[in-house]
């Protein structure tokens with residue numbers, strides 16, 4: 001079930017700071033360069049190292065899961081995947097598909113005087129390229145995204161990136177709200193003491209995001225605009 005419009009608007013009206021997850025609420029980063037292709041390319045990059053990859057990694061389609069594995073497999077593996085993924089995400093950002101009405105919502109909240117941030121497990125460079133490409137950079141006060149050689153353990157659901165945005169903008173956590181399409185967004189927000197609105201962009205996500213503890217759930221970014 002989606003939340004009542006009045007509930008969503010109450011949460012937003014009480015927020016001085018609005019944080020957006022990147023892949024989902026803002027764009028589909030892997031629309032033009034599919035995530036399974038990125039994952040397979042990362043395995044190709046690892047081939048010269050002649051590793052005995054765990055079975056789950058040989059079929060993994062989520063590039064971030066390969067990054068997590070690489071971080072545990074030694075500095076050379078970590079560096080190979082980190083550099084490879086960073087380049088592929090940049091390439092993906094150039095063919096990412098905008099989420100319907102996301103730019104309108106972002107521009108609305110920026111014009112309303114709220115301070116905005118992007119909080120993303122994707123690389124900071126990819127986020128920057130996309131927001132520049134879509135002329136949205138000026139709406140955001142801060143990007144808290146995966147840095148070079150960021151420990152993957154500090155990505156969401158860990159609260160690190162969210163808390164980094166709260167602290168970087170000198171905000172009160174209770175006056176911040178994170179809009180995210182994954183359970184890990186909702187979990188990270190809760191750990192950071194920040195409210196959350198789930199963006200259910202696929203069937204079946206509404207109940208999962210609500211069960212994870214989202215303060216409200218919407219199925220379209222347009223529902224965020226009063």
Ligand SMILES: [Mg+2]
Nearest residue numbers: 021023024181
């Ligand atoms: Mg997402």
